[in-house]
Amino acid sequence: MQYRIRSIDTVRGLIMVIMALDHVRDFFHISAFTADPLNPEATSGILFFTRWITHFCAPSFMLLSGISAYLSGQNKSARTTSSFLIKRGFWLIFVEIVFMTFAFSFDITYKTIFLAVLWALGTSMISLGLLVRFLSPKAILAVGLILIFGHNLLDYAKVAPNSVPDILLSIFLTGAGKFYPRGDGGNIAFLYVILPWAGIMMSGYGLGSIFKRSFPVAQRRKLLLITGAVSIVLFIALRLLNGYGDPSHWTVQKEGFRTFLSFMNVSKYPPSLLFTLMTLGPVLILLALTESAENKLAKFFTVYGKVPFFFFMLHFYVIHLFTMIAVLSSGYTWQQATDDKLFFKFRPFDFGYELGWVYLIWIAIVLALYFPCKWFGDYRAREKKWWLSYL
Template sequence: MTTAGTLQRIKSIDTVRGAIMVIMALDHVRDYFHESAFTADPTDIQTTTGILFFTRWITHFCAPSFMLLSGISAYLSGQNKSASETSSFLIKRGFWLILVEITFMTFAFSFDITFKTIFLAVLWALGCSMILLGILVRFASPKTILIVGCILIFGHNLLDYVKVVENSPLDIVLKIFLTGRGTFLPRGDGGVIGFLYVILPWAGIMMSGYGLGTLYTKGFLQENRRRTLLITGVILTVLFLVLRFLNGYGDPSHWAPQDTSLKTFLSFFNVSKYPPSLLFTLMTQGPLLIALSLTENSSNRLAKIFSVYGKVPFFFFMTHFYLIHTLTMITVLSSGYTWEQALDDKLFFKFRPFDFGYDLGTVYLIWILVVAALYFPCKWFGEYRARNKTWWLSYL
């Protein structure tokens, strides 16, 4: 495969990843600006609307897709390194991401200078997954890592049928690694640690991505790669539809006929993200692989815009959170709320009162403005990183 072909492959990954990052920003804008974000569940089919459900549902594609693409990128970045060098980098970057989660991202979430709650969310899962992947890279082949990843993805829902004593040590360990839907543990200083993302199911997705990275080696023909991605994506999507229709294994939340066809439709697609069920993963990663296949040669204007964000995912992730929360703070204080109301100890996120917010149309407008505002900063940073090969830039 020529150098141009290699660049094309990287461009296609950046394009899809950029689209994912843009969609991700919608969910975070909704969290801070939608009127019912902290008072109602957008996936509760008894109270939600079709467009509100879709607004939340479409963002389900973001976290698992980012995990899988990170696995592919880890494989590609290791092509010119030894296994030990690749392993060392992944482990160090994993710990770095966990540190960033505990410090910079926890503050971005809450704007709470006391760090009363430490949030362990997507960067925590990403960091732990990189550490586990780094360990496996030292002694396992990409094919073996792919198999391990698939075992985790297809097998972890077996624990849905295992019952242990609530809040026992085993229960806590299982919740952190496999089964938790949001586990909050007290700290010795009076605060809490919130384990919002479990470890192993997400690690399985990243490991699978690492194994899929072999499709992007120089000796793999582009047409064969596109066909493999397309066929695999279709198979995963059909498997999701079949398993979901059977309403058995693969997700602890079963669907059920409702009093309207819309609600029944929503019930069918309302699968579990916390932790990511097998059906959640199939539903999101099947279409992702199809998208990778179809965008292999994309060079239109939209693909170029998405790739700007896709080349600097960490930079975009960090800056968009701080931008959104800062805009929330400014809007709340300028809307008549007092500092006391904005900093109320009961608030999950500071400067985000429970009764604050706008309709969904306004949320979409703010989302577009946030994404547009970060286009040129992302473009600048992407070009800066391309010009400078300083070691620390590889951690960003």
């Protein structure tokens, strides 16, 4: 199964490296907290696509996690696979609340608990784990596609603001980053909804059957290429119609290029149908093209793709620590750097560099983490310990 694992790890490693760019931009770009990089009326082309390219990360990771869940469960009972997915899902939610919230904020009081990518991944694994016990992979694929193609119907649902139905819809299906108060005076930020992301993971699980050793390689490549191309064409067609599939419609701008930016600016929070088609179409094609890739670049990305959880956790702490050092060495006082008004500690709103410096910092951090990731990947391959499957 080495060629399949290499293909999946290569693509996953690529998206992890791209993901790091967005997080470096959040902490180091001068306008990250004061301007929307996707606003077609005000952004620049390079800033827009610096943010836009990172849209591929979360859906790709969900899809690949679903495929990996299928492959890892091939020689296990449905009950065992279900149990593992549910336990790992709750573990990821715990990590999100305790470790990732602190990585985001560096706030020891946990005034705001952030439920973001690992929350979405964890709840998706729990959802998938519940279905694995009772449904076949084809049935799970069908459920996933229904969620992907149908959840935007709820864009038209009207419920009373802040009512129980509104809160439940927001958390499970329609939320675009909601903050809800806790009883202790703090907040819980639901940045990622549950079911649209779970639908992508379920679809990946259903797709996993074409990655079995017995499945013909040529047929798998053909299916991936066709499905990817159809997804891209469907995205373009639905986006041109400017109706169903995304709550944010594109508009004609003062320049043709800015109209194109508006066309490409689809909704990630929550992930709309068009967002999912736009991102996963190219990823499916990339999976086909990297099936047997053995060049140096593919091997480079594979190092990160083999240890996605390790890289994800480590790179966030490294980025925030570097930000703290840069802020304090730039003349900000401790009081300014830890002001209660700051969204993230040690990240003043007026701190930051131009985009060129952001790219240099991103490259430096990715390269700095290469050998730690390689070491941990080799350690995981060498040591077959049960707890390593949770990392």
